[in-house]
Amino acid sequence: MNNVATYLPENQDEVRNRLYQGEIYLLPANEASLTLTDAVLVLIRESLGDDFQKSHEQYESDDFFQRIGRLRKRIYTSEEFQHLTEVVIESHDFPVEEQAYDPTRLRVISHKGHQNPGAAPIYYGHRDTWYSNPQAMITWWIPLHDVFPEETFQFFPWYFDQSVKNDSEIFDFDAWVAEGQEKRIGWQNKQTGRTAGYPQLRQEVSGETIDVIARKGEVLLFSGQHLHQTRKNETGKTRFSLDFRTVHLHDHAAEREPLNVDNRSTGSSLVQFVRPGARGSGVKNVP
């Protein structure tokens, strides 16, 4: 991948500063990331079989949707997976007690999934911050198998600090979670993609793109401010990946973060992040 760094600076403040300036990192798989991916793959195989990348051919869509929903809930909420997530964070020298994090979500991009109107929001161009997420948020993205550009997503790096037309003002965190956690975490109401308001890019974009290509267990790190968009997958295989998000709490408090250029969402997701430095708070208390 062009314009992507493959190792982190030694100094942690420098790592975060570079991320806040738009640097993207693709880090080698390590023991921690492979332990996490392998633990998830055990569950996926139990639910979908060994040929899980062909599961769109084997299961009716309602059945497939429910199987994925159960997996997502287990991975997001269980202490086992939260622990494995923390180990990944620490394995790259991010002091876990200084972070708050939104636990690991399973992402599944089906072959021709974009033809399902209920899945349309998955393919919207967006910044992760448009979903009431902190400006200092960093997204960690980990593929569960080797992935190629036509099944992943693209960055539009020129727009990192340039405003774009968008409708992020439709998104309010408190309204989003008023009926519970299903929409936020996504385990998942089939109607949500049709009825809920998901912010999206509202203009054409041009210029350089960065296409994501990665091996199983590699860790892609990027600022939540990066404009990006999931590709329409017509590879004949369903793509499986994980992601979670971290916020360095001191940076957040000090507003050491990318300048907000166009995010008008309201409220903050941070209240529901897990805080290892203050055990007992965060998502575990959420219904």
Ligand SMILES: [Fe+2]
């Ligand atoms: Fe995203």
